[in-house]
Amino acid sequence: MESISSVQNPKIKQLIALQQKSSLRREKGLFVVEGRRELQHCIDAGFRIDSVFFCPDSGTSALPVLPDGCRVFEVSAEVYGKIAYREGTEGIIAEVGCRNLTLDDLELKENPLIMVLESVEKPGNLGAVLRSADASGADAVIICDPLTDIFNPNLIRASIGAVFTVPTVCSTSEETIKWLKAKGIKIFTAQLQDSSLYYDTDLRQPSAIIMGTESSGLTNIWREAADSHIRIPMLGRLDSLNVSVSAAILLFEAVKQRNNG
Numbered sequence: 001m002e003s004i005s006s007v008q009n010p011k012i013k014q015l016i017a018l019q020q021k022s023s024l025r026r027e028k029g030l031f032v033v034e035g036r037r038e039l040q041h042c043i044d045a046g047f048r049i050d051s052v053f054f055c056p057d058s059g060t061s062a063l064p065v066l067p068d069g070c071r072v073f074e075v076s077a078e079v080y081g082k083i084a085y086r087e088g089t090e091g092i093i094a095e096v097g098c099r100n101l102t103l104d105d106l107e108l109k110e111n112p113l114i115m116v117l118e119s120v121e122k123p124g125n126l127g128a129v130l131r132s133a134d135a136s137g138a139d140a141v142i143i144c145d146p147l148t149d150i151f152n153p154n155l156i157r158a159s160i161g162a163v164f165t166v167p168t169v170c171s172t173s174e175e176t177i178k179w180l181k182a183k184g185i186k187i188f189t190a191q192l193q194d195s196s197l198y199y200d201t202d203l204r205q206p207s208a209i210i211m212g213t214e215s216s217g218l219t220n221i222w223r224e225a226a227d228s229h230i231r232i233p234m235l236g237r238l239d240s241l242n243v244s245v246s247a248a249i250l251l252f253e254a255v256k257q258r259n260n261g
Helices: 010-020 022-028 036-044 077-083 123-136 153-159 173-182 220-225 243-259
Strands: 002-004 030-034 049-054 071-075 092-097 113-118 140-144 168-171 186-190 207-211 228-231
Touching (some): 010 022, 010 030, 010 049, 010 077, 010 092, 036 049, 049 077, 071 077, 113 123, 113 173, 123 140, 123 153, 140 173, 173 186, 173 220, 186 220, 186 243, 207 243
Parallel strands (some): 002 071, 049 071, 113 140, 113 207, 140 168, 186 207, 186 228
Antiparallel strands (some): 030 092, 049 092
């Protein structure tokens, strides 16, 4: 175990750069995870843990059981204060190997439920959708034509580790539509125009719920590929909800219908 007491240490400089630059994350094949709970989700999901940095002065009671080959560095409180994004992470930060799943890697249940997001940009929204996908038992989240890196630290924090517990794939809209149709999964696009109320739609069958950005919605490729268009009733003066709130409503409607037979 090596001790690090300087923020100028090359390992610390790399860790900070990985937090800030998606290009370096792609180049190195590494991303940063902060917090004991999130790191445990990584380990449980079989991600490769490259390095762990821990600070005994920041509340670390004990490290989780780490896989073989993982390097461990003890850092000073000053160094940890430089590399930590948030409080309450038990003094643990790790560099983890990226794992980029494809559509063909997904293992589906007999009656799958999938959330698809087209060009959603804000990491916080993506993280919140992943939390709902985990809570609802969704088989996967597919991010089409992504505008943000799924290993963005803000997304990981917002998901509280759900990006590791829910199979998450980045793909194009064209590839995803072809894959869904080949699997016999019905496509339900969330849109205001030419749509039915979501609770009048049968979500008990193999289903993919498709959502776009709050500002522009879905592109025509999804509208034309859809088996059904669905909407959430808006009874106030506004015409849309936050995408993560809408995703939670629609996912749990599917759960309700499936549990009620």
